Amino acid sequence: MRNKRGWFAFPYVIWMALFVVIPIVIMAVYAFTVADPATNATQASLDNFTDMGVYLSVFLRSFWLAILATLVCLLVGYPVSYWMAKEGPRFQRVAMALIMLPMWMNFLLRTYSWMSILENNGLLNQLFRAVGLLDLLGVDHIQMIGTSGAVVLGMVYNYLPFMILPIYSVIVKLDGSLLEAARDLGADSARVFSKVIFPLSLPGILSGVTMVFVPSVSTFAISNLLGGGNQMMLGDLIELQFLGGAYNPHLGAAVSMVMMAVVVVCMVVMNHFGEGEEQAVML
Amino acid sequence: MKRSNHVGSRLFIGLVFLFLYLPIFLLIIFSFNAGDSSAVWKGFSLDWYAALFQNRLIMESLYTTLLVSLLATAIATAAGTFAAIGLYSLSKRRRDALLVVNDIPMMNADIVTGVSLCLFFVAFFQGWGAFAQWFNGVQDVVELPVRLTLGFGTMLLAHIAFNIPYVILNVAPKLRQMDKNLVDAAQDLGCTWMQAFWKVILPEIKPGIVSGALIAFTMSIDDFVISYFTAGSSTSTLAMRIYSMTKKRITPEVNAVSTLLFLSVLALLVLNNVREVRQQRRAERQEIREPSFFERLSMRFSQPALRWARRGAAAALACGFIVAVALLTGATYSQPVVNVCSWGEYIDEDLITQFEDQTGIRVNYQTAESNEALYSLLKSGGADYDVIVPSDYMISQLIEEGMLEELDYSQIPNFELIDPRFRGLPYDPENKYTVPYSWGTLGLIYNANMVDEEPDSWGALYDSQYAGSVLLINNSRDALGAALLHLGYSVNTTDEAQIREAFELIAGASRRGVFQGKVMDQVFQKMEGGNAAIATYYAGDYLSMLDNQADGVDLRYVIPEEGANWFVDAMCVLKGAPHYDNALAWINFIASTDANLANMDYIWYASPNTQALEEYPAYYEELYGEELDPELYEIMAAPPEVLERCEMYLALPPATRALYNSLWIELGI
Numbered sequence: 001m002r003n004k005r006g007w008f009a010f011p012y013v014i015w016m017a018l019f020v021v022i023p024i025v026i027m028a029v030y031a032f033t034v035a036d037p038a039t040n041a042t043q044a045s046l047d048n049f050t051d052m053g054v055y056l057s058v059f060l061r062s063f064w065l066a067i068l069a070t071l072v073c074l075l076v077g078y079p080v081s082y083w084m085a086k087e088g089p090r091f092q093r094v095a096m097a098l099i100m101l102p103m104w105m106n107f108l109l110r111t112y113s114w115m116s117i118l119e120n121n122g123l124l125n126q127l128f129r130a131v132g133l134l135d136l137l138g139v140d141h142i143q144m145i146g147t148s149g150a151v152v153l154g155m156v157y158n159y160l161p162f163m164i165l166p167i168y169s170v171i172v173k174l175d176g177s178l179l180e181a182a183r184d185l186g187a188d189s190a191r192v193f194s195k196v197i198f199p200l201s202l203p204g205i206l207s208g209v210t211m212v213f214v215p216s217v218s219t220f221a222i223s224n225l226l227g228g229g230n231q232m233m234l235g236d237l238i239e240l241q242f243l244g245g246a247y248n249p250h251l252g253a254a255v256s257m258v259m260m261a262v263v264v265v266c267m268v269v270m271n272h273f274g275e276g277e278e279q280a281v282m283l
Numbered sequence: 284m285k286r287s288n289h290v291g292s293r294l295f296i297g298l299v300f301l302f303l304y305l306p307i308f309l310l311i312i313f314s315f316n317a318g319d320s321s322a323v324w325k326g327f328s329l330d331w332y333a334a335l336f337q338n339r340l341i342m343e344s345l346y347t348t349l350l351v352s353l354l355a356t357a358i359a360t361a362a363g364t365f366a367a368i369g370l371y372s373l374s375k376r377r378r379d380a381l382l383v384v385n386d387i388p389m390m391n392a393d394i395v396t397g398v399s400l401c402l403f404f405v406a407f408f409q410g411w412g413a414f415a416q417w418f419n420g421v422q423d424v425v426e427l428p429v430r431l432t433l434g435f436g437t438m439l440l441a442h443i444a445f446n447i448p449y450v451i452l453n454v455a456p457k458l459r460q461m462d463k464n465l466v467d468a469a470q471d472l473g474c475t476w477m478q479a480f481w482k483v484i485l486p487e488i489k490p491g492i493v494s495g496a497l498i499a500f501t502m503s504i505d506d507f508v509i510s511y512f513t514a515g516s517s518t519s520t521l522a523m524r525i526y527s528m529t530k531k532r533i534t535p536e537v538n539a540v541s542t543l544l545f546l547s548v549l550a551l552l553v554l555n556n557v558r559e560v561r562q563q564r565r566a567e568r569q570e571i572r573e574p575s576f577f578e579r580l581s582m583r584f585s586q587p588a589l590r591w592a593r594r595g596a597a598a599a600l601a602c603g604f605i606v607a608v609a610l611l612t613g614a615t616y617s618q619p620v621v622n623v624c625s626w627g628e629y630i631d632e633d634l635i636t637q638f639e640d641q642t643g644i645r646v647n648y649q650t651a652e653s654n655e656a657l658y659s660l661l662k663s664g665g666a667d668y669d670v671i672v673p674s675d676y677m678i679s680q681l682i683e684e685g686m687l688e689e690l691d692y693s694q695i696p697n698f699e700l701i702d703p704r705f706r707g708l709p710y711d712p713e714n715k716y717t718v719p720y721s722w723g724t725l726g727l728i729y730n731a732n733m734v735d736e737e738p739d740s741w742g743a744l745y746d747s748q749y750a751g752s753v754l755l756i757n758n759s760r761d762a763l764g765a766a767l768l769h770l771g772y773s774v775n776t777t778d779e780a781q782i783r784e785a786f787e788l789i790a791g792a793s794r795r796g797v798f799q800g801k802v803m804d805q806v807f808q809k810m811e812g813g814n815a816a817i818a819t820y821y822a823g824d825y826l827s828m829l830d831n832q833a834d835g836v837d838l839r840y841v842i843p844e845e846g847a848n849w850f851v852d853a854m855c856v857l858k859g860a861p862h863y864d865n866a867l868a869w870i871n872f873i874a875s876t877d878a879n880l881a882n883m884d885y886i887w888y889a890s891p892n893t894q895a896l897e898e899y900p901a902y903y904e905e906l907y908g909e910e911l912d913p914e915l916y917e918i919m920a921a922p923p924e925v926l927e928r929c930e931m932y933l934a935l936p937p938a939t940r941a942l943y944n945s946l947w948i949e950l951g952i
Contacts, residue, residue, distance in 0.1 A: 008369025009381070012362065012447070016384050019444040023399035024387075026406050054949065080299050083292035093559075095296065097552050100501070102303055104548040106348075106522040108507050109541045112529060113306035116313070116321035120814040121833075123309065123322050143751070146800050160303070210390070218392030221507060225529055228800035232951040235394050235508075240951075242398060242512065246759075246944040247659040249402065256395045263390050 024260070030253035048254035055237060055255070062234040065148055065223075066216035069155035070163075073212045074205065076156070077163035081204075082197075084164075085171040092172070099161045107158045111225050114154055118144040118226065146228030154222040155212075162211035170204030171197070210266045218259055234259060307545060314538035321535065331535040335543075338536050340648070344524040345540060347435070351510075351520065352503035355442035360496040362443070363450025368484065370451070371458045382455075389448045396445060397512030404437045404513065405663060430859055432667035433515025441513040442506070446499035453495030457488040516666040517622050517647050527627065527650055529805075619644045621865035624651055624668040625720075626852075627804050628827070631885035638872050644865045652803055653758045661686060661857070668857055669866035672720050674850050676760065679710040679934035681855070687716045688856045694867040697874035697892075705851060705891040709933060717853035718870050719891035721882070723822045724921050724929055725761060725848040728806075731837040733816035741769035741843045743817055745792035752816035754809055755789070757801040759947035760932060761848070762789060765819055768845040768930075775933045779942060786946045793950060801951070807831070810838060821850075822918050823888030829915075840918050842925060849921065849929035851891070889920035896920060 034045045052059075084095050102110060117123045120141040128134050128142060144150055174197065182192045220235030227233075234255060236244075241252030314332070318325030335341060370378050388396050408431040415427035465487070469479040485492075507522035514523065525537055619642075627650045635646045649668070651657040654677040660666045661681075673681065681687050692698050698718055705719045729738055733752060744753055744765060756762050764774040766785035776782065792798065799815050809815040811828050813836040825840040832838050854873065856866045872878060879895035880902050882888075890896055899920075903911040921929070935943070 008365045009373055010369065012366035012369065013381065015362070015366075015444075015447070016381070019400070019403070019440065020384055020387050023403035026402045027395075027399040030402060076299060079292070080296055083296055086292070093556060095300075097556060098300060099303070101545075101548060101552060102307060103501050103505050105307070105541055105545055106507060106525070107505055108522045108525045108529075109310065109537070109544075110306060112525060112533060112537070113310040113321075113541075115529070117306060117309065119322065119808075119812070121322060121812045126322065157302070157306070160299075214390065214392050218394045220394065221526060228802075228805075230798075230800050235392075236951075237948070238394055238398060240948065242401065242663055243659050244656055246655070246948055247662050248944065249663065252398060253402065256398050259392050260395050263392060263395070266390065 027253045027256055030250050031257045032254075034250050035248075042250075048251050049258075051251075052254065052258070058232050058234060058237050059258075061148070061231065062217050065152055065155070065231070065233065066213050069152045069159065069216045070209055070213045072152065072156045073160050073163040074209065077160055077208065078167055078201075078205070081164050081168035081171055082201075084168055085174075096165075096168075099164055103161060108221060108225075110158060111154055111222055114150075114157065115145065115225055118150050118153075120145065145226060146230050148227070148231055150226040151223050151231050151233075154226040155216045155219065158222065159212040159215055162215075163208040166207040166211065167201055167204040170201045174200055206269065210269075214263055214266065217262065307541075310538050311542045311545065314535055314542045316535055316538075319535055321533070321538065331539040332543075334534070335536045335539045338534075340519075341521070341524060341536055341540055344519045344521045347518055348504065348520040348522070351435070351439055351442055352500055354439055355446050355503050356496055356500040359443045359446035359499050360450050360492060363447040363495060363499075364454050364488070364492055366447065367451045367454040367458060367488075371455065382451075385448045385451055388445045389452070393506070393508035394512070397441070397509040400437075400441045400444065400509070401433070401512040401663065404433055408432065430667075430861065432517075433513060434667065435514070435518045438510050438514040438518060438520075441509050442503050445506075445509060446502060449498045449502060450492070450495035453498060454488055454491040457491035461487045516624060516649050516660060516668055519649070527652070619862070619865055620647055621645075621670065621862050621869045622647045622649070622668045623670045623672075623869060624649045624657065624666065625672045626650055627652070629672070629886055629888075631881045634873070634878055634881055637878075638869060641872070642865075642868055644868060646869065654760070655758055666857075667861065669860040669862045670854055670856060670869055672852050672854050674852050674932070675708065675710040676932035676934050678717060678853060678855060680940075682711065682716055683934060686858050688858045688860060688863065689715045690718065690856060690870070691867060694864070695871045695874065697871050697876075700874060700876060700892045700894060702891055702893040702896065708851060709931065710851075711853070717855050718874050719851050719853045720873065721823070721886070721888035722849065722851045722891055723888050723919070724842055724925070725764075725819065725821055725850065726825070726840055726842045727817065728810060728820050728825050728828070728838060728840050729817045730810065730813060730815070731839050732835060733813070737839065737841070738817065739841055739844050741765045741845055744819065745769075745788055745797060747792075747795050747797060749816055750796050751799055753792075753797050753799060754806055754815045754818035755793075755798045755801045756806075756819040757803045759943045761819060762801075763943060763946070764848050764932065768843070768847065771845070774848055774930050775935070777936060777939045779939075782939070782942060782946070786950070790950055811836065821888070822921070823886055826887035826915060826919055842921075842928065846928040846930060849926055849931055851931075852888075883919075887919055 031048055032044055032046065033042045034047050035042045084092060087095070115122075119125070120143065122145070124144065125134070125141045134141065178196055178200075179192055182196045187195060217233075218235045218238075219233065220239045223231045223233045223236055238252045238255050238259075240246050241248045241255070313321045313324075315327050315329065316325055317328040317330065370381060373381070411431055412429050415429045418425075418427050419429070461484070465483050466479050469483045470476065474482065507520070507526065510520045511523055511526070514520065519527075521540070525533070528534070528537065621644055623646055625648070629650070630648070632648075635648055638644070639646060651660060654674050657671065657673060658677060658680070661668075661671075678687070695718060701719055705722060707714045711717045727738055727741070727743065729743070731737065734743075734749070738746075743749065744755070746753075756765075763782065763785050766788045767774050767776060767781065770781070770785055770788065772778075772781045772785070799809075802809060802818070806815075806818050806820050807824070807828060810818055810820075811831045812833050822840060825838065828838055854870045856863060856870075860866055873882070874892065876892055876894045876898070879890040879892040880899060883890045883895060883899055884903065884906065890899070900911045900913075900916060917925070
């Protein structure tokens with residue numbers, strides 16, 4: 001009887017082959033070929049990868065900004081999840097809803113509202129002017145938009161929930177008796193945290209880190225809107241090759257492949273820690 | 284001690300929430316602003332809400348967003364649930380292997396998923412085109428469409444593809460927790476397998492299905508990147524619409540639509556929370572609940588005697604749904620349509636309505652950011668435009684690559700009204716493909732209050748004294764063109780050394796921090812708001828900036844002494860355009876004198892229509908009751924002696940184009 005239900009999986013296997021595997025294969029084909037600009041004929045080549053050295057600074061910037069954003073998210077998100085899990089059920093429910101709520105507004109809307117805050121003549125600079133901070137510093141405005149700081153801010157703002165939710169869902173399920181046992185055995189609260197709570201919340205942290213890092217390293221909308229086009233990131237580089245000003249899908253596919261490799265590394269790490277990611281998405 | 288800790292932690296959480304919500308509240312507050320700035324408060328008004336419901340582009344994209352999210356959620360939830368059940372009856376080894384593949388779309392960066400799906404669809408369309416041509420050739424019973432393009436369908440497929448994994452991931456744990464013997468027990472007690480499914484499995488895994496559907500919906504609503512790469516040109520979600528608006532000028536209507544979205548979600552959440560609390564209380568009190576109306580109904584329906592009625596009803600419902608969808612899509616597709624792609628704020632939108640009222644042809648109006656971006660879009664197969672409005676050099680490139688259709692000028696009588704000066708130009712020497720839309724010059728725009736002396740040379744763009752307040756134009760042709768002119772070379776040079784020298788000029792200035800940013804349409808907000816001092820942009824756009832400049836900003840326009848570029852943007856029809864006749868009707872309508880006058884007044888670019896060009900000053904006087912400043916008119920429609928100093932772009936050979944591209948990317952990194 002059970003085997004009969006196995007057929008239920010069959011359409012999905014075909015679906016996955018069609019919409020997950022084949023697209024990636026096609027992307028790989030693009031990545032390992034180049035087109036002759038004059039004739040449009042394609043030929044197999046590794047040029048896309050060997051020439052990627054030019055973009056080293058884009059890679060470095062992307063990884064650097066994404067790591068920064070992930071760290072900030074972790075530093076802010078961990079305490080929030082930890083303290084949230086300690087509150088009463090009512091508080092937790094409301095807080096959860098409040099964290100999810102912004103996600104139902106598209107992230108571009110939220111990023112756009114930061115644009116008007118950070119502009120040279122924006123709300124924050126107006127505030128600084130009103131309190132006399134700008135006169136104090138003797139400047140006309142503080143440059144915020146178009147800086148890497150603004151891009152990191154945009155990433156933290158958009159992806160912070162992705163850090164809070166998985167960590168929270170792990171901590172909230174921690175077995176209270178473990179903590180009691182630790183205390184009974186003479187651990188003070190700092191030791192309980194460092195020896196019991198923190199190690200047990202690692203899966204949540206790991207999945208939070210991937211869930212923030214992957215979209216951060218690949219974003220192009222945030223760097224475009226808040227970075228003012230000065231902060232080219234991997235996502236921008238890819239977008240430029242497909243829908244932007246420099247049409248070269250082969251190079252774009254090659255950069256995407258590299259990005260996929262990064263993700264695969266993340267996945268391997270995650271699988272190593274088992275359950276983490278499922279809990280993450282289960283919320 | 285314990286107490287103060289509590290306060291401290293709550294304070295921290297409160298601050299984080301403030302960080303999360305402050306921008307949203309600002310967005311909401313400024314949706315009630317009387318002015319159109321999102322930084323200066325001018326008083327309370329509801330105007331933007333009224334304007335929102337009038338704004339067809341935003342409303343259409345909102346509808347698309349909701350439709351694609353709901354459809355994708357519904358389909359992905361059903362498919363994902365069945366897939367999960369199937370996966371859980373496979374052996375563990377096979378299941379784990381499949382689950383790894385299942386994880387890919389979830390773990391992969393959005394942009395990688397989007398790009399790979401885009402390439403997949405395009406490759407499929409090419410294969411399909413070949414097949415359809417062959418198939419139509421060998422038989423003539425069924426006519427298959429040869430040309431497929433990205434659109435709503437591909438976007439929906441992409442959304443379903445990235446939603447299913449989330450559903451599976453949420454349903455799977457519930458299946459794992461479920462007691463396997465339950466199904467056997469139900470079947471032993473005489474249930475058929477279907478009954479066991481509906482009565483045992485489904486109720487057990489329901490929470491997983493609900494949370495899966497919820498997450499799928501959230502992901503769909505929140506998505507921008509994957510839609511951006513798979514929706515092609517004729518469909519836009521709200522996010523895509525906003526993305527293209529941020530390049531120009533965002534109107535507070537966007538704030539209004541965000542507010543409405545936010546409030547409706549908030550209301551739903553509050554309702555849901557209240558309901559949950561109530562249920563919990565009831566459960567605590569062990570209260571026995573009367574079955575609700577729907578539950579009684581479903582109980583009655585699940586009686587075995589009604590099995591056939593039930594199946595019939597289900598079948599009827601399914602058929603009804605399919606018919607409804609088919610009718611709906613049929614209704615939108617059977618109406619005559621023309622797909623137009625132009626530039627941002629490059630048309631008086633009343634003209635679209637006028638054309639629709641006159642002809643009954645619906646105009647699907649989209650915008651591209653630059654000629655190069657348009658070219659990419661066309662090459663990637665993402666576009667099913669009929670009419671495009673590229674600039675001169677791009678037109679000759681498109682003609683060279685055989686991407687344009689010849690026009691049937693007998694259907695465009697208004698072509699006669701085009702000034703002979705603008706016919707048979709180098710990009711289309713025999714004038715077989717184009718009808719000019721507008722023309723103008725590229726010059727320096729500067730804020731007289733932010734520069735010490737008025738610049739009259741392109742050199743100002745690379746001058747360290749303006750460090751941090753120069754805007755570089757974000758397309759390789761114009762940026763390098765200005766540098767070439769400054770060095771005394773032709774804008775059409777193919778000499779690699781000269782181009783590299785021009786590039787070095789820009790790159791050097793960039794290293795010295797002269798440029799505040801690379802912009803296209805963002806130039807409006809930057810210059811109007813006094814956020815930058817000098818920019819390169821088009822004469823027509825300078826004039827529309829003048830209308831909107833903030834207090835203390837004094838914008839001027841100059842054609843530098845080295846000369847400048849003059850350009851013509853012309854309407855063309857793409858090869859194999861699905862709505863050729865409608866496209867010609869649109870072109871003819873836009874080429875008319877009335878449309879040209881309205882457009883000239885709205886976009887401030889000069890018209891190629893002889894009558895419109897002559898009549899415009901009088902038209903302006905009649906409309907606004909004041910004389911048109913002749914100086915402004917000369918900026919808009921440059922007199923012949925100015926045009927003489929200007930050079931038109933010609934198409935560059937592929938090798939030079941490749942050089943432009945690679946230099947341009949190098950500049951960005």
